[in-house]
Amino acid sequence: MAIPDYADERSYKFFSRSLVGTKHGEGGTGYCVSWNTSAEGLEPTAVYPNCTCIYCGNRANPIQAGLRRPRSTYIGEDDRDYNVTGYACCCKGAMDEGEHKLKVAELKERHAQELEALEKQRPTPDPEVFKAFAEDMARQMARKALDRFKWGKDPVKVARRLAEQARGD
Ligand SMILES: [Zn+2]
Structure with a gap:
């Protein structure tokens, strides 16, 4: 041969x-x-x-x-x-097919590396902003809870109305 x-x-x-x-x-x-x-x-x-x-x-x-x-x-x-x-x-x-496959693999590898690098540059949320948001939410919920207690002084009535509210009546 x-x-x-x-x-x-x-x-x-x-x-x-x-x-x-x-x-x-x-x-x-x-x-x-x-x-x-x-x-x-x-x-x-x-x-x-x-x-x-x-x-x-x-x-x-x-x-x-x-x-x-x-x-x-x-x-x-x-x-x-x-x-x-x-x-x-x-x-x-x-x-040519072999070379083409290698080029595709190289390009994919480079692309993955670039994506990874870009991912590291992704902006992150500010913990202080989140803290302020969480505090604001807590305040709003506390206000709502207090509003419910304005309905009456009888704790049993308040509890029943809270239960009705929770059911969506
Ligand atoms: Zn051939």
Whole structure:
């Protein structure tokens, strides 16, 4: 396999070149280029349900994000997750999509920080004004309560009228 001709330069880092040794009859050292399914920074790009890239129409390559975890140190044991976690194409459109997503994420992050900074500048109520308001309310309520006691001196009558008032009669 070679890096496909439709691959964008930005995708080259997702391919790995491994030595396959001297090939018989070729008289040189052979390399094998392969798609690195667990490359750092490899994120899914838009594909149709049949894994066709929506930008170039080529078949997208699988991603195995679970393989980014290092292999268990026990010999012969490999408990890594081999599941295919998504697909990514290596074309210009797919690379543009990745850059666009990063820009959107950066902008959202900056926006959130700016909002937070602005929130700190939000004007706060003056406790003295609130105290004056609460005192005024208390005075008004006290006056109303006193007015009720003007209705009569009989505490039972006053209590009944207060109860009637509370019911809305
Ligand atoms: Zn593509």
